[in-house]
Amino acid sequence: MTGFWRRHSIHGITGLLLLPAILCFFGLFFYPMLLTIVLSFRPEGQAVGWTLENYTRFLASPDGRWVILLTFILAVGSTALSVLLSVPLALTLREKIRGHRFYRLMVIVPLVVPGLIGALGLLLFWGTRGWFNLFLTQFVPFLPSPLRVNYTIHGLILFYVWLYFPYTCVTTMSALESLDQSIEEAGAVVGANRWQVLRYIVLPLITPGILAGSVLTFMAAFGAFSVPLIAGGDYRPLAVEIYKEISIPIPARWSAASAIAIVMGILQVAFLAMYMRIVRRAGGNAGAVR
Amino acid sequence: MSDAMIEFREVTKRYAGLVANDRLSLTIRRGELMTLLGPSGCGKTTALRCLTGTIRPDAGRILLDGRDVTEVATHQRELGMVFQNFALFPHMTVRDNVGFPLMIRNLRKEARATRVQEALRLVRLEGYAEHYPRQLSGGQQQRVGLARALVYRPKVLLLDEPLSNLDAKLREEMRFEIKEVVTRLGITAMYVTHDQAEALALSDRVAIMNRGRLQQLGTPEEIYETPNSRFVAEFIGLSNFLEGRVASVRGATMTVTASGLSIHTPSLPEVAPGHKVLLFVRPNEIEILPAATPADTNVFPARVEKTTYLGDTMDYRLMLGEGVELRVQADARHRYGAGESVRLRWPRVRSWRANEE
Ligand SMILES: Nc1ncnc2c1ncn2[C@@H]1O[C@H](COP(=O)(O)OP(=O)(O)OP(=O)(O)O)[C@@H](O)[C@H]1O
């Protein structure tokens, strides 16, 4: 009898403790989400009726498909560049070179600087009259005109990399850190040179870490909003497109915006699921790294 | 062709404020199995890593098969090494682990497969080629490590405490297995351990290290029978020590007074009455006799304080004369009880000049 009561009172307390979380979940997440889904199937500006038009209009138009493609180009491009940047950087910082602590700290600076401020700074730096072009025009002779970086796709990718590569870099560094030194030593003793140790031992062993970090970079880049908003110019990825639908037309086109948001969410979740499968397969072979 | 396979010449390695290897000189002969024995932190691993090239000595030279390799990169030294924590490649199967050194050397696929098969047979792991390291027991993993170290037929095999991560029974088994493999291949081997039983059982010669220096070098018998210092005597086997003064020297024997006893022992070179000496007796070199035994040279009365049954032997703590505690290990068939008066005979006593320490 007492056992019964104890069991149930614990359930009661657990439920009570969970209540705020459950309320928050429903109020802040589930309800708005449901509302967005419903809105995306309503004819624009109406509170009744069902339609698929919001989806078909967006997905069928060349503009809509370009927005999706652009979002992918930006996310994939910046993720790939982040990996290419992070691996050598992490390998370099692992050797205890002079000031490695300082550089390590610098890596996470973009994470603590608000995106908006970072983007403004980058715009100033890379602008046609910014320091970058000032330097170029001073030191590169016969340069016909300043290089355009701002408001281009490659410029946008550059900004994304600056903002989101720390995710990849930090996980790559920690994967390297947790690597057992004696495994590399063993590779060298049996005859592998530095490159062979890197290629056959270090890289395969840190790949799961790199992948796990790069998925964070990818997701951040895929959902980026403030940076493309102020630095994207005519290039508007999904998040900006959604914002455009509710901020420019009067009255705001809530249903169109909702449909794009749902498309974005589905793409994101689908991509994440695919990525996780790849990561798991890569991780399966490398085994729990020790 | 010279007799020396590995030569350390005055190798010194310092870490911030600490000398890990202090002008270490050591020669390992072709085909011999030498153990490097010493307490934790005495610089054994450091010496080994200087030899593999993982760290660079601050001073001194290292020669491998007559060639100065001090400046040669690790991967070009043609060494085989077995690690304490196995250090297998966790993302590769046993086959790929063992085949890795051959792959690096661009050996053709078929040749590689035969050599891997051979190496796995040598360590009795033929059936495990497709396993990953994490699917193997500690002993099996270390055998893979051994196969990987031997598959490319290196000049020398280095083993850094290869058995210390295994349990006692397996350790004993693997010890013989390693010895067998090394003898069969006739390879030169350098075996690092801090386990004296392992060192005595395995080696052709033992090098005892103390604080980064070579303390004594010799066969297991030499090291055990004639340790050159208190450090070595304490490190290898059990010992009783007694401080005393030389009373008289007569030819090859001298008499030493220690704790009120007159002890006869072989004399030391250039020793004179009045010199301080340190006497040393192994616990199994003392005979326990009944109290009625007549007085004789090196026979002293004592009282049993404590006994411990060790199976085949009895371990006694005895009180000798004026408060000197002795440890004796004797046959368990004839037992003496605590409190019993006995006589001890010391057929063999060794000594050093006390200032040698
Ligand atoms: N990378 C390092 N930095 C600073 N000190 C070190 C380093 N490696 C070793 N030492 C020091 O050098 C000394 C010798 O170390 P070493 O690893 O050679 O000892 P060991 O004889 O192998 O000991 P064990 O039996 O515990 O393995 C130790 O005092 C250790 O603290």
Ligand SMILES: [Mg+2]
């Ligand atoms: Mg060691």
